[in-house]
Amino acid sequence: MRMVVVPAALLGGGFFYFWLVVAWGDRSTAGLKYYGRTPPQRRRYRRLLSFQRVLLAPLVWFLPRVLPFRFASASFHFRGVAAPQGTCSPHSFARAASFQPSPADVFVATPMRCGTTWMQQLLYEVLTRGQQDLAALGRTLCEVSPWLESLRGVPIEVAPRVGRDPPRRIIKTHLPARLCPYALAASQIYVVRHPVSCFASCVSFLRMNLQGFAPRLEDAEAWFCSPQSMWWGTWPEHVRGWWERARDNDNVEFVFFEDIKRDLPGTIRRLAQVLAIPPLTPLELAQVLDHGSYAWMQTHADLFEVQPPHLLQPHPTCFVSGRMNRYEDVPADMGQRILDWCHAELADIDFPWERFGDGDSLRLGPTGDVR
Numbered sequence: 001m002r003m004v005v006v007p008a009a010l011l012g013g014g015f016f017y018f019w020l021v022v023a024w025g026d027r028s029t030a031g032l033k034y035y036g037r038t039p040p041q042r043r044r045y046r047r048l049l050s051f052q053r054v055l056l057a058p059l060v061w062f063l064p065r066v067l068p069f070r071f072a073s074a075s076f077h078f079r080g081v082a083a084p085q086g087t088c089s090p091h092s093f094a095r096a097a098s099f100q101p102s103p104a105d106v107f108v109a110t111p112m113r114c115g116t117t118w119m120q121q122l123l124y125e126v127l128t129r130g131q132q133d134l135a136a137l138g139r140t141l142c143e144v145s146p147w148l149e150s151l152r153g154v155p156i157e158v159a160p161r162v163g164r165d166p167p168r169r170i171i172k173t174h175l176p177a178r179l180c181p182y183a184l185a186a187s188q189i190y191v192v193r194h195p196v197s198c199f200a201s202c203v204s205f206l207r208m209n210l211q212g213f214a215p216r217l218e219d220a221e222a223w224f225c226s227p228q229s230m231w232w233g234t235w236p237e238h239v240r241g242w243w244e245r246a247r248d249n250d251n252v253e254f255v256f257f258e259d260i261k262r263d264l265p266g267t268i269r270r271l272a273q274v275l276a277i278p279p280l281t282p283l284e285l286a287q288v289l290d291h292g293s294y295a296w297m298q299t300h301a302d303l304f305e306v307q308p309p310h311l312l313q314p315h316p317t318c319f320v321s322g323r324m325n326r327y328e329d330v331p332a333d334m335g336q337r338i339l340d341w342c343h344a345e346l347a348d349i350d351f352p353w354e355r356f357g358d359g360d361s362l363r364l365g366p367t368g369d370v371r
Helices: 002-029 039-055 057-066 090-097 116-127 195-213 217-224 235-248 257-262 264-274 282-291 294-299 332-345 353-361
Strands: 075-078 081-084 105-109 169-173 187-192 252-256
Touching (some): 002 057, 039 057, 105 116, 187 235, 195 217, 195 332, 252 264
Parallel strands (some): 105 169, 187 252
Antiparallel strands (some): 075 081
């Protein structure tokens, strides 16, 4: 009997310590408690989390086998829209939905994993005309650009305004159009990506953050295609709402991720026009191109963490590959199912599928490998 009691007590103590570390991590990363730290302080925090991860490695291995991840238990619903617990809350969604935009606000709206961070950085660089390097300032993007419905990052009430012509507040959101606040005086830029590439990036994001808890690929497909489960709404539902808003309002710009990849200089010039700021000089354009490049952002990945480090992932990164053809990483039959479903869901609107390029035909190999 004594031999049974001792392992049970150790296991119970391990569970208790595990949840203590998780709770400590949540408290330590709320608002700007993580993103507002200096680079050395953020590195120390990540090292401390890594140490805790080593101490709890047996439990981190064991827990997924007895408590598998369920999207339902990791989500909440707000006015019919699913969202991730912890990153957001019903209160943060309600606060976001009631927000009143000002003429100084520029929204970056996207489905998740469709180039949000890249567009935020491009807007920051265009507004500062390439003259305020985040790395040189030692600031994170989440310290500068608020995420409207999130519990993490700079609160929108104290978020800085960026640039001079005039200064603007860059606001990130994944909210569907029906929940996202609108004002005629505020600019809104919506970025969309090929749906199967979006799915591939979502899967990589789940695997990176959930580690052993990550769902099977088939479960991820069911989540991605479910209006009741997919965070912030399904791809076609999200796209439809923002396509209609952009069609009806001149202050809403609809941008394709693939167009940014094909013509970054043209995208930068287009953003300057949308923001109604004086054209960039050749030197300013070169600076923006440098700091807005995928290579520069990868080199300074710690400035662009879209979620703070946590016990399962002490060293998160926003970047996986950034390729246009991420759809090739998905098994052919699954990719075709997702694409056919998206086509069917948007069959009644004149959506320009050709803007995704060759990917719309989904020329996949026989076996995808989502990385």
